[in-house]
Amino acid sequence: MAAHKKLRSDIALIEPDRIVLHGLDLCRDLLGKINLGDMAFLQLTGRRPTAQESAVFNAIAVTLVEHGMTPSAIAARMTYAGSPEAMQAAIAAGLLGMGSTMVGAMENAARMLQEAMPDPKAAGNIDALARKLVKDHDGGSIPGIGHHFHKPVDPRAPRLFEIAAENGFGGPYVSLMQSISRHAAAGSPEPQPVNAPGAIAAVASELGVPWPIMRGIGVMARAIGLIAHIREEIDDPMTREIQARVGEEATAHLRRR
Amino acid sequence: MAAHKKLRSDIALIEPDRIVLHGLDLCRDLLGKINLGDMAFLQLTGRRPTAQESAVFNAIAVTLVEHGMTPSAIAARMTYAGSPEAMQAAIAAGLLGMGSTMVGAMENAARMLQEAMPDPKAAGNIDALARKLVKDHDGGSIPGIGHHFHKPVDPRAPRLFEIAAENGFGGPYVSLMQSISRHAAAGSPEPQPVNAPGAIAAVASELGVPWPIMRGIGVMARAIGLIAHIREEIDDPMTREIQARVGEEATAHLRRR
């Protein structure tokens, strides 16, 4: 194996008597001193969060853990029923649906905000920027704005903005997202509130999370969410019942021939 | 779709103006008040942890997040290189290797402890129980004991036991695991310390986590771990280099023909 390029990873050093993660000793510096959300922040950024960053980041992550009987939860349950000895496969199957339909709004909103305002310290005229972004979408749907189900207001958005503000993260990205909502409403017969993906996109942008890895927060949070569904599927399975009903109805027209 | 059995889930109620998880209002009761580890505890058990349970559970989960360039991390990186637009697929690929080889020791240790002591309140003679369990393994490897790399002692085990004890969870399962270590050492030329999987199994058993879902804690923690590897693979990829070296070396004997 001739080397063409040096392999290099800065994440972890594993030695017989110590484990060093991002320059921190797991046993001495992290265990008992850091919660799982902070650990995720460390993995994403390479450094421990401040108390304020911790509060905001944990709130974002907690928001993304669970949303009921989603296709992702159903896929995980179906997979568990086939492979009960491989729980990791059921969780993986549930995560595989975390694509454009499920996390696209969050990702697109973050991209819109970060591309419109590459340097939040030089924010410029946020109101004018928002007006331009709304105009660019030309009456079409704007990522992070509106919700087909959580009406009139997605309750998660104001709560996340509140937590962000309390911790000093109600900065320019949050202002921009909120300003987009106001300008969108101005040209619309219906209110155009910021939804949860939009609020998460804005607040995570304040935390400095680049949009291309935003999806990762959703994926890791869902891994936690899916465990509850698998636990429930173990105790009181619904797979066979769903399968029987779907199969019966979907092929009834073939049977009648 | 004729119903044969009623479908039922107690995890989440999603309504237009509120999201209720395990009977708790997401926005009012959870956001800003609970960290991601506590949220995972809530998903696993259906209730919020006490401060002590939170400390212990978060420590367990943090321990399982990251262990360097494992096959799981390499699989995630390889997959990201092929499907950069689908980060969830890369994380899922990395999770799929969390089977018997990777989490078997933890799962088997928890099973051994919980089957040997179904009711920790009626623990009985722990020392005698440990002696019997060691004898049952007949000189073969005992789950949760010893480590091929972390020598002489896996540093995570004593630290986890310390955190458990500080929070009132150094109970019968921890005693049993430690007693197994002592009895195993008695019949062996080498020390037989409890390893990290063994310590996690004992401490999680103290928390009341049933062994069949123990693997889930490892899987969700690894989802967090893999994000660091994907972030690094985005910034400084190693996939093509590994592929080139492996391909070159593995097929050199065919080329020479």
Place this chain on the structure above:
Amino acid sequence: MAAHKKLRSDIALIEPDRIVLHGLDLCRDLLGKINLGDMAFLQLTGRRPTAQESAVFNAIAVTLVEHGMTPSAIAARMTYAGSPEAMQAAIAAGLLGMGSTMVGAMENAARMLQEAMPDPKAAGNIDALARKLVKDHDGGSIPGIGHHFHKPVDPRAPRLFEIAAENGFGGPYVSLMQSISRHAAAGSPEPQPVNAPGAIAAVASELGVPWPIMRGIGVMARAIGLIAHIREEIDDPMTREIQARVGEEATAHLRRR
């Protein structure tokens, strides 16, 4: 990267002007001369099948492609709805449920046959062997025997045995499986016919497929099967409807509070 062990793969040599698979030139020896089932046989065994092996192996694989609205098909559809830009993720999700529940019967039957008769050329007294195997199961279910749905006879089993016999593969493993069925029926109020997994296990054993990789035939065949479900889900999706119905029914008891 210090080498401890040489990496070696005999599958493929990829050169600028030719691709050699198992010693055969892809363009000269395989394309236009081999069908996909034969290619799978080549991948599994390292050699091209005879015409008889091809007939039998293709029949096995075709049998495993499609079985309607299984949990695997539903999981793939649910995943596609979330990640339509990543069809590979939907197919992977559908495959992840191919575990013990779905392919266990086939795998267990093959293991039973191959462990009972390690060398089919020295088959010995097949009838006595079958009697012993039935007795060992002590009235419990025997892998490869009976079916909860395909009654009185799983129609795939006699057809596969017929194809095997026509091609000279109705040998000792087929005899053993059929003899097991007869002896099982002798001690039972109900008929105990060989089912499809049992027939596949016997016939694949005749072809020399070791039981630990038997599952792979099912997995690859299902990848083909899932494409039809994804195609149909693109044209006429059922994901949202299933999600809505399941969510509504499963959480109705929470709503009424």
Place this chain on the structure above:
Amino acid sequence: MAAHKKLRSDIALIEPDRIVLHGLDLCRDLLGKINLGDMAFLQLTGRRPTAQESAVFNAIAVTLVEHGMTPSAIAARMTYAGSPEAMQAAIAAGLLGMGSTMVGAMENAARMLQEAMPDPKAAGNIDALARKLVKDHDGGSIPGIGHHFHKPVDPRAPRLFEIAAENGFGGPYVSLMQSISRHAAAGSPEPQPVNAPGAIAAVASELGVPWPIMRGIGVMARAIGLIAHIREEIDDPMTREIQARVGEEATAHLRRR
């Protein structure tokens, strides 16, 4: 579960005494009469291929089965090492990398051809169309043209065109792809031959495969390919060696501190 929309699937009818796939009886019409590639064609299109379609479709699928030590093969091997009891997980992990990087060229070429020529019966001036398409790409890379490794000519492309022509499928999409190659070469210092993804895209378009499901052929073929790698990994594993070398080299700079 109130029904809002009827569920319907036309793929399979599963009854106790028969299995009907796309209106064909599995045991009577398919087993022993159809090979695995033809079965895949049936799943993709809902009908059996003609002898000519069978020859061409099997050639395409066989081409996509195996390409050596790709990241996909390495991911599958790494996953198998962690979860040897769940071979489906290893195959799924290998498939998850079949995204834009791996199958993008094929998919993009097919899209380009099909969007440029929605009705191949009204092909019009193919040469002019090719010139326009090349011009649209403005010197940038054109999907289906050129190869960084298979030089000067990807040997699979002419062979696939040959098989297509022999079977009456050397029609307008093949002409368009070849014409694109000629026009691309005209403005380039280097030859611009059609590569394998380009040839597959053209020939599959001749067969009537819509570009949005083209990726599915690659995914199912790779499932077959991965079985060889898992079989080899069982017999002569390389996971631990790769892990050890990668870990050692990638973290050496941390160790020296």
